[in-house]
Amino acid sequence: KAMPDPSGAQLAALRAHLRSHPHIRFVFYSYSCMALPMRPEPWQYVAHSWYDVAVCRYQLASLATLFLSCSVLILLDPPYLTRFWPQYECFLAMQRASSSGLLGYLTA
Incomplete structure (x- = not known):
């Protein structure tokens, strides 16, 4: 993974x-x-164990619950706006x- x-x-x-909080x-x-899992360069081959893949899938499936049930601090920078997952997390938050x-916070 690239260092964020x-x-x-x-x-x-x-x-x-x-x-302050x-x-x-x-x-x-x-x-x-x-x-x-890290995103390999096109020339790299990365083998992930079945355990790594299973854990990742479980975490991704639980992500919506996390963002719907917790307070979220968004650390907004230019790359944030170009990537799908941060925007999805923002939507859920x-x-x-x-x-x-689901209801938006502005929904009456």
């Missing part, structure tokens, strides 16, 4: 947010918390679950 924060800017922003006890940072399905 080589300059440390996201880590600095996260630390500042946690300092001391009630937050746990942080889920997808890069370091999920068993996502801006919804709330109801008995009739």
Whole structure:
């Protein structure tokens, strides 16, 4: 996987947010918390074990529940807007679950 924060800017922003919100006890940072397989270069071959693939599938299936049930801090940078998964996570974070399905926070 490519390092998402080589300059440390996201880590600095996260630390500042946690300092100003001391009630937050746990942080889920997808890069370091999920068993996502690395994306190989076209010339590379990467073999993933059945366990790695199973864990990744389980985590991806549970991702919606995580983003629908927790507070989410979005660390927005230019690459964020070009990638599908961060935008999907953002969409989920801006919804709330109801008995009739997902509702946007602005839905009356």
